[in-house]
Amino acid sequence: MASRLAKSAIGAARLRPTVSRNVAPIANLTVSRSASNVPTEDPKKKAQSILDALPGNSLVSKTATLSAAAGLSIAAISNELYVMNEETVAAFCLLSVFTAAAKYGGPMYREWAEGQVQKHKDILNAARADHTNAVKSRMDNVQELAGVVEVTKQLFAVSKETAQLEAQAYELEQRTALAHEAKQALDSWVRYEGQVKQRQQRELAESVIGKIQKELENPKVLQQILQQSVADVERK
Amino acid sequence: MRHFNFVLSPLDQFEIRDLFSINANLLGNIHLSLTNIGLYLSIGLFLALSYSLLATNNNKIIPNSWSISQESIYATVHSIVINQLNPTKGQLYFPFIYALFIFILVNNLIGLVPYSFASTSHFILTFSMSFTIVLGATFLGFQKHGLKFFSLFVPSGCPLALLPLLVLIEFISYLSRNVSLGLRLAANILSGHMLLSILSGFTYNIMTSGILFFFIGLVPLAFIIAFSGLELAIAFIQAQVFIVLACSYIKDGLDLH
Numbered sequence: 001m002a003s004r005l006a007k008s009a010i011g012a013a014r015l016r017p018t019v020s021r022n023v024a025p026i027a028n029l030t031v032s033r034s035a036s037n038v039p040t041e042d043p044k045k046k047a048q049s050i051l052d053a054l055p056g057n058s059l060v061s062k063t064a065t066l067s068a069a070a071g072l073s074i075a076a077i078s079n080e081l082y083v084m085n086e087e088t089v090a091a092f093c094l095l096s097v098f099t100a101a102a103k104y105g106g107p108m109y110r111e112w113a114e115g116q117v118q119k120h121k122d123i124l125n126a127a128r129a130d131h132t133n134a135v136k137s138r139m140d141n142v143q144e145l146a147g148v149v150e151v152t153k154q155l156f157a158v159s160k161e162t163a164q165l166e167a168q169a170y171e172l173e174q175r176t177a178l179a180h181e182a183k184q185a186l187d188s189w190v191r192y193e194g195q196v197k198q199r200q201q202r203e204l205a206e207s208v209i210g211k212i213q214k215e216l217e218n219p220k221v222l223q224q225i226l227q228q229s230v231a232d233v234e235r236k
Numbered sequence: 237m238r239h240f241n242f243v244l245s246p247l248d249q250f251e252i253r254d255l256f257s258i259n260a261n262l263l264g265n266i267h268l269s270l271t272n273i274g275l276y277l278s279i280g281l282f283l284a285l286s287y288s289l290l291a292t293n294n295n296k297i298i299p300n301s302w303s304i305s306q307e308s309i310y311a312t313v314h315s316i317v318i319n320q321l322n323p324t325k326g327q328l329y330f331p332f333i334y335a336l337f338i339f340i341l342v343n344n345l346i347g348l349v350p351y352s353f354a355s356t357s358h359f360i361l362t363f364s365m366s367f368t369i370v371l372g373a374t375f376l377g378f379q380k381h382g383l384k385f386f387s388l389f390v391p392s393g394c395p396l397a398l399l400p401l402l403v404l405i406e407f408i409s410y411l412s413r414n415v416s417l418g419l420r421l422a423a424n425i426l427s428g429h430m431l432l433s434i435l436s437g438f439t440y441n442i443m444t445s446g447i448l449f450f451f452i453g454l455v456p457l458a459f460i461i462a463f464s465g466l467e468l469a470i471a472f473i474q475a476q477v478f479i480v481l482a483c484s485y486i487k488d489g490l491d492l493h
Contacts, residue, residue: 086437090464091350093436093457097464113301120298 249433250357250426273361276353280342287342313337313479320483322490329486336365337479340421344471347425348464356474357425359418366418369482377489388492417481424474428467435460 056062076082215221257269291306293299299307313334317326340356347354355361377385389406390399435456443453 086433086440087351089440089443089457089460090432090436093432093460093464094348094350094467096461097468100465101468109305110301113304116304116307117299117301124297 247430249353249429252358272353273355273358276346276355277343277361280339280346280355283346284338284342287338309337310334312476316476316480317483320480321487325490326483326487329483333479333483336482337475340475340478341472344425344475347429348467348471354425354429357422357429359422362418362422363415364418365478366416366421367414369417370414370485373485373489375489376486377492380490381492385489385492388488413481413485417478417485420481421474421478424470428463428470432460432463432467435463 051059051062054062054065056065073082077084252271252273254269254271255275257267262268287302287306290300290302293303314330317330317333320326321329343355346352347356374385377388381387389403389410391402391406394402439453439456439460442456443450
């Protein structure tokens with residue numbers, strides 16, 4: 001419906017160009033004004049903010065402050081306690097600049113300074129956290145070594161036992177070596193004795209054989225053996 | 237027409253007056269007095285000390301806003317000293333330069349407070365500082381280089397024929413440092429305050445001439461506010477310019493060009 005109305009309006013404008021020439025600039029103006037981003041401040045709010053800026057809790061005390069300030073100013077000027085002159089103008093201007101600097105520069109500076117302070121704090125807190133972590137990790141490391149005394153005692157006992165066993169092994173080794181040496185000496189003795197006995201038996205056998213052969217060379221002995229043999233055979 | 241009965245001179249604010257004096261036959265009857273410049277220099281000293289005390293933040297590690305501001309002033313002056321003087325040898329003069337900066341800045345800012353007194357607009361103060369600095373730099377040059385210090389007056393690669401003239405010019409330029417350093421500071425502060433005073437008198441006379449003129453007077457008032465902002469900037473800039481030049485004069489004494 002609205003679009004139809006708009007269309008018809010455009011159509012009408014087309015038909016009557018004199019009307020459109022007058023209407024269009026006004027319409028544009030109103031559009032641009034309503035679309036502008038400049039906030040139109042509510043006069044009520046502005047007045048309230050001025051009232052809020054005055055010292056005092058209630059409207060009565062604010063009025064009292066204002067009237068007291070006005071009264072004091074009038075009294076000071078009329079009694080020439082305060083002389084209005086060109087210095088007042090300079091004072092007003094300088095105080096305006098100082099107030100503006102404090103009002104606009106102050107919060108900016110405070111924000112920046114707080115940022116810097118926060119940076120310091122963050123660095124210190126990070127350092128503290130790092131230190132805490134380092135101490136904790138050190139504590140954990142040390143905790144693993146908590147049984148070090150017992151372990152050392154056990155290790156000492158083991159090492160003592162090892163030393164004893166080593167001593168025994170060495171002793172046994174020495175004994176074995178001695179026994180081996182003695183065995184070797186005895187073996188050599190045995191071998192020597194065996195050889196001597198063998199030689200003596202051989203010599204004995206040789207002498208017996210030689211004697212027998214010598215005896216056999218004697219005919220009398222042969223005669224006697226023969227007789228003995230015959231006698232044995234006859235007896236059987 | 238009451239305000240035309242007395243006409244204040246714009247220079248009236250710079251007059252040195254005795255605030256308190258001892259009129260007794262002491263120490264050969266010398267004149268012992270506290271003048272307004274003495275009072276305001278004492279206030280400046282008190283403020284500078286208070287500022288430093290506030291900036292310590294009870295010796296806490298975490299700084300407060302005062303400490304941050306002092307740290308940034310410290311860093312600024314330090315960078316000036318590093319750049320103008322020597323990065324290593326120049327560090328020795330940093331405390332002096334920093335104290336000079338704070339002294340000038342605090343006194344410039346005190347001068348901006350309404351109904352107060354601008355100590356740094358007095359040539360006696362600024363010339364005392366500038367003569368002392370240039371004389372000290374000269375002593376430093378003689379101590380470091382002996383008679384070779386005079387080579388400062390001989391520009392390198394100048395023709396022999398022009399040498400006497402150039403040495404004379406260099407010598408005069410060296411001597412004029414004494415004056416120019418102090419003159420620059422005092423003249424800037426003096427002219428700024430006089431400008432404000434003259435414009436204020438002008439505006440006051442316009443604004444008190446009638447209700448219509450009161451509103452017309454708002455136009456020059458806006459100009460005075462703008463000039464007040466400029467004066468605030470000049471207070472910082474002149475302190476910085478003074479220390480930059482002091483550094484460059486000390487550097488001449490140290491390094492001879």
